[in-house]
Amino acid sequence: xxxxxxxxxxxxxxxxxxxxxxxxxxxxxxxxxxxxxxxxxxxxxxxxxxxxxxxxxxxxxxxxxxxxxxxxxxxxxxxxxxxxxxxxxxxxxxxxxxxxxxxxxxxxxxxxxxxxxxxxxxxxxxxxxxxxxxxxxxxxxxxxxxxxxxxxxxxxxxxxxxxxxxxxxxxxxxxxxxxxxxxxxxxxxxxxxxxxxxxxxxxxxxxxxxxxxxxxxxxxxxxxxxxxxxxxxxxxxxxxxxxxxxxxxxxxxxxxxxxxxxxxxxxxxxxxxxxxxxxxxxxxxxxxxxxxxxxxxxxxxxxxxxxxxxxxxxxxxxxxxxxxxxxxxxxxxxxxxxxxxxxxxxxxxxxxxxxxxxxxxxxxxxxxxxxx
Numbered sequence: 001x002x003x004x005x006x007x008x009x010x011x012x013x014x015x016x017x018x019x020x021x022x023x024x025x026x027x028x029x030x031x032x033x034x035x036x037x038x039x040x041x042x043x044x045x046x047x048x049x050x051x052x053x054x055x056x057x058x059x060x061x062x063x064x065x066x067x068x069x070x071x072x073x074x075x076x077x078x079x080x081x082x083x084x085x086x087x088x089x090x091x092x093x094x095x096x097x098x099x100x101x102x103x104x105x106x107x108x109x110x111x112x113x114x115x116x117x118x119x120x121x122x123x124x125x126x127x128x129x130x131x132x133x134x135x136x137x138x139x140x141x142x143x144x145x146x147x148x149x150x151x152x153x154x155x156x157x158x159x160x161x162x163x164x165x166x167x168x169x170x171x172x173x174x175x176x177x178x179x180x181x182x183x184x185x186x187x188x189x190x191x192x193x194x195x196x197x198x199x200x201x202x203x204x205x206x207x208x209x210x211x212x213x214x215x216x217x218x219x220x221x222x223x224x225x226x227x228x229x230x231x232x233x234x235x236x237x238x239x240x241x242x243x244x245x246x247x248x249x250x251x252x253x254x255x256x257x258x259x260x261x262x263x264x265x266x267x268x269x270x271x272x273x274x275x276x277x278x279x280x281x282x283x284x285x286x287x288x289x290x291x292x293x294x295x296x297x298x299x300x301x302x303x304x305x306x307x308x309x310x311x312x313x314x315x316x317x318x319x320x321x322x323x324x325x326x327x328x329x330x331x332x333x334x335x336x337x338x339x340x341x342x343x344x345x346x347x348x349x350x351x352x353x354x355x356x357x358x359x360x361x362x363x364x365x366x367x368x369x370x371x372x
Contacts, residue, residue, distance in 0.1 A: 039204035040080040042088075046169065046196025047073045052096055052180075053189045070095035072192045078111070083121045083206045086111040090134065090151070094190070099180050101142040103190075105173060107151050109134030123162075123205035130155040130167075138175045147176035162203035169194045269360035270328060275309050277323035279331065287331045290364055291338050302338070303365040304328050305346040324362055 051069035071094065078088025092105045111132040115125060131154050138149040153171035160166070170193055177188040268290060270283055279287070294302055306324040308317035325345055332338040344367070 034207055036202070036204045039202040040086075040200060041077075041202065042079070042086075042198055042200040043075075043077050044167075044196055044198035045073075045075050046167070046194040047071065048169075048192055048194035050094060050171075050190060050192035050194075052098075053191060068096065068098055070097055072194060074194060074196070076109075078109075080200075083123070084113050084117045086113075088132075090136075092192075094192075096180070099142065101140050101180075103141075103179065104139040105136060105149050105151070105175075106139075107134040107136030107149060109151065109153075111155075121206070126159050128157045128159065130157060138173075138179050140179050145176075145178050147178055149173055149175040157198070163200050165198045165200070167196055167198060169196070267363045267365040270324075270362040270364060272324055272327075272361040275311075275320065277320060277327050279327050284331055284335075287328060287364075288335065291332055293366075294338060294342060297366075299369050300366045301342045301344060301369060302332065303344045303346060303367050305363040305365065307361055307363075309361075328362060328364070 048071070049069065050072045053068070072092060073094075074090060074092040076088050076090040078086050080086040088109050088111060090105075090107050090109050094103050094105075095101075096103055109132050111130050113128060114131055115128045116122065131152075133150075133152045135148065135150050137146050139146060151171060151173050153169055155167050155169040157165050157167040171191070173190040173192075175188060175190070177186050180188065268286060270279075270287070272278065272283075273280075290302065294300060304325055306321040306328070308320045311317050311320075329343065329345075332343060333340055
């Protein structure tokens with residue numbers, strides 16, 4: 001009995017995995033089938049005649065075969081998960097006169113649409129051949145035995161409409177004969193011929209989507225995602241840069257040292273947008289080169305001379321010069337790690353000779369250290 005149960009379970013599991021995992025192909029294409037959510041649920045009822053097949057009962061029963069045969073009534077509910085397979089819960093009640101008892105079976109079953117599986121899927125198809133298998137429990141009215149039961153069936157269906165269909169079915173069951181006899185008795189089989197009706201709620205045809213056709217769109221989306229990631233990293237780096245500039249140490253008036261005129265010294269020009277103190281990437285690169293040069297030339301220090309744009313607002317001009325100086329200081333001390341003691345600032349608020357006579361926004365001078 002244990003070997004039979006194990007074999008039946010392996011067979012049912014293998015069939016379900018094949019039906020569920022097999023890719024749908026047509027003309028070399030691979031398809032995914034989808035339908036509207038909440039569609040293709042079904043209910044059904046059937047009835048028929050069946051018999052219990054056990055050789056010992058034929059031998060000893062006074063009623064012979066007739067004592068084993070009786071009616072069958074069944075109800076089921078399920079859902080089509082694709083055009084090719086469905087799951088259902090099936091309940092059956094039958095009568096076995098020889099034992100004067102009723103027997104019930106409750107099984108979970110998988111159905112396969114053989115007609116569409118082995119040919120082109122056609123939702124308008126009238127005749128469909130279905131097959132299925134499942135497992136569950138058996139009950140009876142005479143004792144408390146609850147043996148496992150395995151079922152398998154073939155079904156021919158005629159669809160009057162997308163919702164209404166009639167079917168004829170041949171069904172077999174395999175269970176432990178402890179359902180009828182006590183003790184370790186052989187396995188018994190029950191066979192049925194049924195007919196019935198099925199009603200499908202919200203029937204919808206399944207739409208096929210080619211995976212190959214969607215590959216260009218998937219690639220394009222992946223490129224867009226990568227581009228957005230790069231842009232996010234760039235913005236994050238820019239945000240960190242602004243944060244560093246904001247937190248960089250700024251020389252106060254007490255730290256400012258007024259120098260004599262340095263216009264004849266070696267210098268570079270720094271340009272800001274009009275009425276702005278934001279540095280472009282090109283200017284940041286030039287300032288970074290200044291820092292590299294100072295790192296190599298230990299006998300020089302840096303002097304920053306900021307200018308304002310032409311304005312009649314004296315306070316605005318002073319603030320703009322200060323903010324431009326802070327922007328350059330932030331690049332030198334923040335990103336390039338130039339020591340603050342090697343940087344000096346010409347206070348253009350007090351230095352009368354620092355009027356802007358150039359076309360740039362600031363000057364960076366290289367001043368040799370005074371020899372001791």
